[in-house]
Amino acid sequence: MTPDIRIVLIQTSHPGNIGSAARAMKTMGLSQLYLVNPLDFPHPKALEMASGADDIVNQAIVVNDLAHAIGDCTFVAGTSARARTIPWPMQSPRELAESIYKTPQKVALLFGREQSGLSNEELQRCHVHTQIPANPDYSSLNLASAVQVLAYELRVASLAQLPITPAWDYPPATVEAMENFYQHLESVMVATTFLNPKVPRQLMTRLRRLFNRAQPDSMEINILRGILASVANALRSAEK
Amino acid sequence: MTPDIRIVLIQTSHPGNIGSAARAMKTMGLSQLYLVNPLDFPHPKALEMASGADDIVNQAIVVNDLAHAIGDCTFVAGTSARARTIPWPMQSPRELAESIYKTPQKVALLFGREQSGLSNEELQRCHVHTQIPANPDYSSLNLASAVQVLAYELRVASLAQLPITPAWDYPPATVEAMENFYQHLESVMVATTFLNPKVPRQLMTRLRRLFNRAQPDSMEINILRGILASVANALRSAEK
Incomplete structure (x- = not known):
């Protein structure tokens, strides 16, 4: 069994970021995109930035309440750049991806607003929080870059058993x-x-x-x- | 000793991608950017996309020949999306990052053109090639996303306590x-x-x-x- 993974973007301001996030998802083999109250969607800029991932943008499910995006999931992880008042279980992106592939479930990964991230209420809907280990002096990853890093870790975890080195052209010397x-x-x-x-x-x-x-x-x-x-x-x- | 790492972008077409790549670098604590024959640089779009990473864009070193970007380096890795006629040593981004932190050197990471990547001649200047394990049906990562993934792996490696290979008797050749x-x-x-x-x-x-x-x-x-x-x-x- 493989995990069933969706990406949930909450109140994204710039439609171009939705397209870029879709592209990042598709490069890593993810396809389910949920948009909670996007500010400006549908929008041609989303398709433009999606490049060849316009299928993901076109199939995105738009909802007006986070509950509708995650209600049928069994595991929810939220990306967070800040430490919160009440500490929550934390996993690095790598630990998160590995745990998702060790125990496959119906998973939602939440990404917050470009400026302010996820609200405390949204973070409290999560089973775990994850934080990309960014430069403390400049931690502002673009939304699509954050999606790219998480999706990349998920893909590496999904491939973990596969060797990547291609066959060499001649046998080694004796x-x-x-x-x-x-x-x-x-x-x-x-x-x-x-x-x-x-x-x-x-x-x-x-x-x-x-x-x-x-x-x-x-x-x-x-x-x-x-x-x-x-x-x-x-x-x-x-x-x- | 820590490795001395530069990012080298070759013949980038869109100045916005240079800015986005600079932002990706800065979020992961990298700062040295070399541009080989950029098509349209300097350009306001580069600074706009850099967001708060305009210092990296402004300090970027522009050269007209790859040799000037890597001549003083001792280890060169090239990103490649395709298998080549003559197989070259391959490392996954993770293996590459870990090896760079295990044996610190003066390192250049090469990223090719948006459309066509690195040429065969450029790839032959490299000690190893690395390939982001993308979806085979859609492997087209945005340039800045590719920089983000490699820079992220380098940051994770830098934060891990990796054993350092014992000192060699002579410094590596440039x-x-x-x-x-x-x-x-x-x-x-x-x-x-x-x-x-x-x-x-x-x-x-x-x-x-x-x-x-x-x-x-x-x-x-x-x-x-x-x-x-x-x-x-x-x-x-x-x-x-």
Whole structure:
């Protein structure tokens, strides 16, 4: 079972912010948008800012009371920038997202007004509060940015089991191939007089550390061997 | 020691996005903004969208070449929405942020054009690529939203008590030192005829990926340059 998540924007002033929030939601795979008493909606600016997420704006459910936006939910979280008089259970966005995916429910995430956020009464409807850990000297995230961060954490939590690294194009070099490369490198350095075998110092150690750190793939080792062979050939030709 | 982090926006079309990105940065405590060839900057729209982050917009450093934005950095990460022909080391935004705080360096985070992102050449300047795990059916994050997500992950990492990797023996090589090394390597490969400049194929791309992955320190780059110089010298002596 996956959680059923809606975003609830309360009394948003600027219709452009509704569109930007819809775009942020869609990039993270969310689609249910509730608007409680938006000041100016519908509005062409909302669709303009939504870019390709106009479906979410068009399907947004507009209500005139917060109760109608969250009545059928089982878990409500409110975003808050300030500490309140009566402390409420707090979760970081990450903790919130992880807990939502650990215990799937019907979830509402509330975002308040651009200027004043959520009222105390609205915050008291929440099970938990969450606060984006912003710069204390300048904590004013744009509404859509706040939606983006929460939606991003939800998406990361939803993908938590999935590896993201794409397949590499060549298999890694074997230890034997690496050893052959190091011997080849050493012999070329001796040939160019860069390495004095009587006073080797830490040269090969440093080169081993460098190339082992990179964990070359088999094609990369072929290229490096090709370079070394071309040096040896060029030296032989020049000597003739 | 804490990492020294800059945000680099490349050829941003809309000045409003520069302002929104500055606001996103400031909410997460970042302040260094570099602009490579912005299409329309300075512009009042940038200051308007920055809201209270106009100091970051006003202090932004405008350059006409990516090299000038990252030359003194030791670690470069590029945001990418697409898989490339030659796979590059990938980190999720979270892994990237954690690694940046585990091993503090001089870091540049690159963000590409609104429509087309970073070019292949720009991506090849990077040590790692990072991809925000967006909805595959609609992955088009607004530029400032992408900055917000990365900056948020950096802030969360900065607030966590991450173990610091023990000190290395030499400082990491700068981007400029790496570029000089790549030019030197290329010229030696041409001299030995390993590289045909008329048919370069993917050779330099693969070598860049290999050495960027290893993140050589300054001593290691000195050694590699020394090997290359010794090859050139040996060829000259042999020709006499």
